[in-house]
Amino acid sequence: MSSLSEIITSSLQKYNDRPAIWVDDCVYTYGDLSYYINQIRNVLHQQLTSPALKGERICIWAYRSIDAYVGILSGVLSGMPYVPLNPRFPDERNLSIINRVRPKAIIVDKNCEDAASKILPTIKFPLLVFFPSYTQKPKWCSLIKQHQFFSQEELISYPLASISNLEVGSVVNTDSSDMLYILFTSGSTGEPKGVVVSHGNVFSYVNGINTISDCHYDDRYLQHIDLTFDLSAHDMYCSWCSGASLYVTPHNLILFPNRFISEYKINKCMLVPSTAGVIQGHNLLFPNSMPSLKYTFFCGEPLTGSVVNGWQKSAPSSIIYNVYGPTEATIAFTYYKCTGDSVDRCLPIGKPLINQQVIITSSSETAADEIGEILLGGSQVALGYWENEKMTDEKFYSHSGKRWYKTGDLGKLDPNSQDIIFLGRSDRQIKVRGFRVELGEIESVIRKIAKTYFVAVLGDSDSEYENVLGGEGYLNVVALVANSQESKENIIEECKKILPDYMVPSQVIFLKEFPRNSNDKIDYKEITKIYYKNKNSSSISAHNNVI
Template sequence: MIRLIQDYFQLSAERSPKKVAVVYGEEKITYKDLDKKSNQLAHLIRSIGVKRNDRVAFCLHKSIDAIVSILAILRSDCCYVPMDAKSPEQRLRYIVEDCQPAVIICSPETHVSVQSLVDGWISGKRPIVIVLGSEEIERQQVSLPPIGNIQDDLAYIFYTSGSTGKPKGVMITHGNLINFVEWAADCFQVAEDDIIANHAPLHFDISGFDIYASFKKGATLVLVPPELSLFPAKIVNLIEQEKITIWQSVPSILVHMAKMGALQENTMPSLKKIIFIGEVFPTPFLIRWMKTFPKKEFINFYGPTECTIGCAYYPIKEVPEDSTTAIPLGRAAKNMEMFALKEDDSLANVGEIGELCIRGPTVSPGYWNNKEKTEKAFVVDPLFPHLNGKIYKTGDLVEALPEEMFTFRGRKDSQIKFMGYRIELGEIESALYSLGYVKEAAVIYLSSDEKSEIVAFVALNRESSPGQIKDDLKKKIPSYMIPRTITIKDALPLNSSGKIDRVKLRQECENDGN
């Protein structure tokens, strides 16, 4: 019986010790060696005097060592807190001061920046720094340490962007993760002979599907080097060279591959499933993928970090006929429930729009050290208040469809009131994407005491002008929704999760005095 999330790995290591567990570039490690190294690091963490549910952060570039660290932290009865080694010091400092880790694990490459954080420690107990590669780790026992955690204990805390500019730490328990993995691995038919790509950064929660689905089934995990995202042809080469069978990523990289001409018939023959998550996949690019690879499976995967990676899926059986049609979010995962609530907390009927709410065993306990935001987002279920069960209010606006499915219509917090009209910025973006020559689009609302305006940023696949784009938009949306300013760029900036960086675009507007 699986009691804790790391038990999946333990069982696979016992079953197939000599099998390759993780690949990164030219490096490989077997289940047996990964078991040994993670046990040694866990013993060192334990020797420092950590307690159950202590936080242990790691500041590492994507690597096999990062996977070793994750397992070691779990085996030390602590919860792991991934830190983006490329983040600004200010953000890293906020994370460590917020979660107060007992230990921070780093590499020789990240040691200087981590030590700077520790040297500038202000409040609470100063964390111990462990630098990987030290002889002290090699001297530790190789046996599995005794485990005391239960499923209600924390497995990890992932920090996501907050509306105030300060990251929020989403707490996920072992029970949350186990419920997700049991469903996802079976739903997507992950098998022992699969080779699963991990494209997402390890500080992005969707990496959890790649890691734990692999470990549950005893499959092989291939870490995709971050720099390959700039060169779609190299991604294709990696998929072919490693014989990758399952690919999961945000749609942005799939769009980039399509735009750069990396999609060629009869390439990537090993690849069976393409799973996209984290943002809307523009339908014109999905059509291009599906027409190029008619025998591969395409799955829309949906889920906020607060509901443990993913909680809904929609297999796309046929090529969409209309490039402007949105792909449904799909049905809820096994043992999960999704429903849309209108402003009066009544259920949205078919054809109506409401805020998507999620209920079930993968819903997070809340945000670390942030009672106010937790109480706002995780509320008592208004449909069954007598049960005192909690639901997560996603902030996603959806249209209710038949058969308990939904279509994404935008963000509740991106719904604005402009010139007396209620406007959903996502609708304007959808209209931009429906223009055949727009390949990337982001719409931002700027509001100050002096003025309020809607602005758009686009990247094109053929020459056009802001005036022409506005004329074409007039055929799609009302005139009051037309952005006042449209800025054409070669490409829109991406954040560390591979999504369009709207914060950077907003800063650009403010710096330009728009």
């Protein structure tokens, strides 16, 4: 089989009676999935007329529910790229994504209906709105004339199209370069940017992961990470391509993955290191408490030896990989096999997955351990940024028959092992609880709210977790502001309306004056020094520069 949709379709047929998804305490078989997917595809194909629907976007406004996965698979098998939204995002951010991708269809579940009821009336272009879990559509739908709404009843009773078009096994022909999903990540200019990933990108990724881990239909994958973060695609596609099952962590168990893994006998998981770090910080990684776990993938942040050692004791049968890769290179691009006696430092990110290539810009034969920018090349490199040709051209290029992405990450090669060592960012991007955050985006938002240029945002963590988080991993952000008449409380409240929760500053600190460098620009190094020096000496407010 040569395409992602063909493999998934094969799983839907072959594993018809086997469990595909555990979510909200219910198990859905691959047969159940096929039934629900076909209901939506039946409407999509008739309303949008195949093959005109190919390339049209479908938004997923559903959170940790069966509707989310049915919506995603309906898109995948119809050649429609899906765009996840997130109820943890403010309405304004979800609306901005919808307006930018102009979808033809949208899936809404009970966790997101409230926000949808406010936002859908403001969208002028017509949408097909699906409520797959609603027996009847919500009453507010009748007030909106520009969209068509479909409840479960209406999906079931919708006239069937020519069955040949919808049989499980018939998918819209997809090329490897067709868009699979668009994920919006933090953008330094203040606007999130949409990374467009293709069917071929994920197909290559799954092949790469298969070469370093055994995949079997008996596997139970933990689906722990939100759909708006591309690590979630690892669990979905590795699982669906092998006929395995996906176990979706309930939202109020996000920091209890160890208990969930243990009780539901999960054997494969992808986590961000800070999740394990927080659990470890509370001494909750008990010996052999996750005996079922066979593979753990840590990604999204620097991984410390201390976290690996703690996790390995708790999951003694697990192989632990430190994997690395930006959304632009599809989930993860390099891997490093960790050992349970890792030294307590940030671990290497290893070597590229099969058929992918990494270059460190300044490396040469004479200076093998020179620091440079990490460049990623191969079939996992994404198509580019949604409707942003300029930025796509800046960050992506073709060379030697391969597509390349300039990560902006710094690294060097270990001259002995040839493993790549990650050394941080060349710009002001950080990771907060694994989420990629451009500090410039938050600053841009606060500058508008606080009506001042003098804003600096920094990564921050509770001191109790500092020893288990890697050098670039943070739990919160803090904002330092000068020359503003706005109150701290108002700045935070306004940020909540615009930014996802992990980008809202946990505190705002007013400075009397802002340190500037010799070019009269904001001196971030000095501000960072002021913050940390005073944070560690009991109170930031002790500093004479703080109002």
